[in-house]
Amino acid sequence: MEPGAKAANGIRPSPKQVFFFDIDNCLYPKSARVHDLMADLIDKYFATHLSLPYEDAVRLHREYYQNYGLAIEGLVRHHQIDPLDYNAKVDDALPLDDIIKPRDDLKKLLADIDTSKVRLWLFTNAYVNHAKKVVKLLEVEEFFEGVTYCDYSASRLVCKPHGDAYEKAMREAEVGRMEDCYFVDDSYQNCKKAQEIGWNVAHLVEEGVKAPRTPACKFQISHLDELRTVFPHVFKKPETSSE
Numbered sequence: 001m002e003p004g005a006k007a008a009n010g011i012r013p014s015p016k017q018v019f020f021f022d023i024d025n026c027l028y029p030k031s032a033r034v035h036d037l038m039a040d041l042i043d044k045y046f047a048t049h050l051s052l053p054y055e056d057a058v059r060l061h062r063e064y065y066q067n068y069g070l071a072i073e074g075l076v077r078h079h080q081i082d083p084l085d086y087n088a089k090v091d092d093a094l095p096l097d098d099i100i101k102p103r104d105d106l107k108k109l110l111a112d113i114d115t116s117k118v119r120l121w122l123f124t125n126a127y128v129n130h131a132k133k134v135v136k137l138l139e140v141e142e143f144f145e146g147v148t149y150c151d152y153s154a155s156r157l158v159c160k161p162h163g164d165a166y167e168k169a170m171r172e173a174e175v176g177r178m179e180d181c182y183f184v185d186d187s188y189q190n191c192k193k194a195q196e197i198g199w200n201v202a203h204l205v206e207e208g209v210k211a212p213r214t215p216a217c218k219f220q221i222s223h224l225d226e227l228r229t230v231f232p233h234v235f236k237k238p239e240t241s242s243e
Contacts (some may be wrong), residue, residue, distance in 0.1 A: 008234055018175040019113065019234060020123040020199075021144070022185035023134050026224070027106060030186070032099050041070050041090045043046065053202040069189060070125050070150065070159045083127075083152035091130040100137040109224055110143040114236045118182070121173045122147035148172050160185070161193035182231055191216040202230050212220060 021027060025035055039061070046057035064074025075081035113120060120143050124131050128149045135141045148169040150159040158164045175181055178198030185191050191203040195217035204218040205211050211220070219230040228235055 016116075016175075017118045017180040017182065017234070018170075018173045019118050019182040019231075020121050020148075020173070020184075022187070022190070022204075023122055023124040023131055024126060025186040025203055026184060027134065027140065028100055028103070030209065033101060034094065034096070034205070037094055038090060039098075041093055045086060045089055046071075047074075049075075049081060061183075062076075065189055068159075069161050069187075070157070070219060072150075072152070073157050075159055076121060083157065087127045087129065087152050091127055096133055096137055100134060102137070102139040106138060107140060107143075109227070110140055112228070112235050113143075118234045119173065119175075120144045121169070122149075123160070123169045123183070123185075124166075125150045126229065127152045139228050146172060160187065160190040163193065163197065166197055166199070168195060176229055178189060182234060184221075184227060188216045200231065202227060 011230055028034070042061050043054065043058050045062050046052055047054050050057065050060070050063045052060065056204065060074075061071050064071045068074050068077075072081070072083055072086050075086060110120065122131060122135065122144050124147065126134075126149060128147065128151075131147050131149050132141075135144065135147075148165075150157055150165075158165070158168055170176070179200070181194075181199040182201075183191070183199045184202045184204055185194070186204045187204075188203065192203050196203045201217035201218040202221050203212075204224065205220055205222060207222050221227065221230065
């Protein structure tokens, strides 16, 4: 599950369409509350490392997330924070082993995608450590050929919804045409940008989550299983009885 991964025989897979899956609050539900735990750790990180009152830390965290799509980008841009230190104290500090469990419905959904037509690829704003840990806990690593992540060790952070992140994902997944890219994400901005550049997009808005006044993209779903309806051609055809 590496960027630009090759097949076992060392030969690149033949060109196919690619289905990009976000990870957090997408492969597992928001009800797992990983986002809430992460937000609390981020707020504490802001307060501690920027010497801010807690209320100001919460406000600045929200501001950076809205402006850049990722709180850490604001920290790096304006405060010269070490991204890997941030990762160690936030993402890697999450008690994921106690929260994220395998889901049979997710495994069945991924297994039903026709991989003779479509390659599966992870596309996340998290660092690679977090990405790999989540899919391992979900027991779905085998379904994905690679992962495009926000490289916290790089001199410049490239993350959704910036256009460079989508170009990076396409380059690493080796897909050349926008129309050959499928994408599901829970982020409004990430889906909006993906549709703008020509990807086929489904915005995941879970039941109980307030739907946006203006849809982010053509398709809005409340459960991943609805991908079978909005993108039926990427799934295996049901076997029909010969009787």
